[in-house]
Amino acid sequence: MFVLSEREFRRARLTLTLVLFNVICFFSFNQNFNFNYFQLLVQINYKIVENNEYWRLMTAMFVHHDVIHLFSNMFGLLIFGTFIESNYKKLNYFILYICSGLFGNVFSLILLPPYTWSLGASGAIFGLIGASFMRLVGDREKILMVFGMIYLLLFLIPSFSPGINVFAHIFGLIFGIIYGYFFEKKRKRILKEIDVY
Numbered sequence: 001m002f003v004l005s006e007r008e009f010r011r012a013r014l015t016l017t018l019v020l021f022n023v024i025c026f027f028s029f030n031q032n033f034n035f036n037y038f039q040l041l042v043q044i045n046y047k048i049v050e051n052n053e054y055w056r057l058m059t060a061m062f063v064h065h066d067v068i069h070l071f072s073n074m075f076g077l078l079i080f081g082t083f084i085e086s087n088y089k090k091l092n093y094f095i096l097y098i099c100s101g102l103f104g105n106v107f108s109l110i111l112l113p114p115y116t117w118s119l120g121a122s123g124a125i126f127g128l129i130g131a132s133f134m135r136l137v138g139d140r141e142k143i144l145m146v147f148g149m150i151y152l153l154l155f156l157i158p159s160f161s162p163g164i165n166v167f168a169h170i171f172g173l174i175f176g177i178i179y180g181y182f183f184e185k186k187r188k189r190i191l192k193e194i195d196v197y
Helices: 006-011 013-029 035-041 045-051 056-062 067-085 090-111 122-139 142-160 166-196
Strands: none
Touching (some): 013 035, 013 056, 013 067, 013 090, 035 056, 045 056, 045 090, 056 090, 067 090, 067 122, 090 122, 090 166, 122 166, 142 166
């Protein structure tokens, strides 16, 4: 069940580290303070394709436009990251986070125009949301699955607003659901083997 305790928040060290790292990056590379660094780190599609600046697919995940953008993403990371960290091994969680963000950014590169700028951790966070949903599905509690679907829609609908990279959100979410599906499958197989013995 999706209930987080104070103890789980205190033990969510990887989540807190990711939040802290994002905050440090924001104040270090914010466009108002260091515009040159900001330009170097955000995802600018034509620069990736024409200049082979592939690092942007990774660094864009740790750069945010303004305080509201940062706060909304860090709030989601704190909630869903803590939930995933309490259910996954830290390495699996880290792989999920990074790969969800990359998956969303790669599809943004493919599907958005060349001069599009993209930035923010939301693709990675949508991966955590997708994996969290699969964890609820794994519990087979119907009421939680319904709430989970509503939660997904509540987070996804604003993604279609102007100026928001909907592809990063959708494909980050898809990666998280796929990753969560295979994680749940493995978890059930292990539990079944334990029951046999």
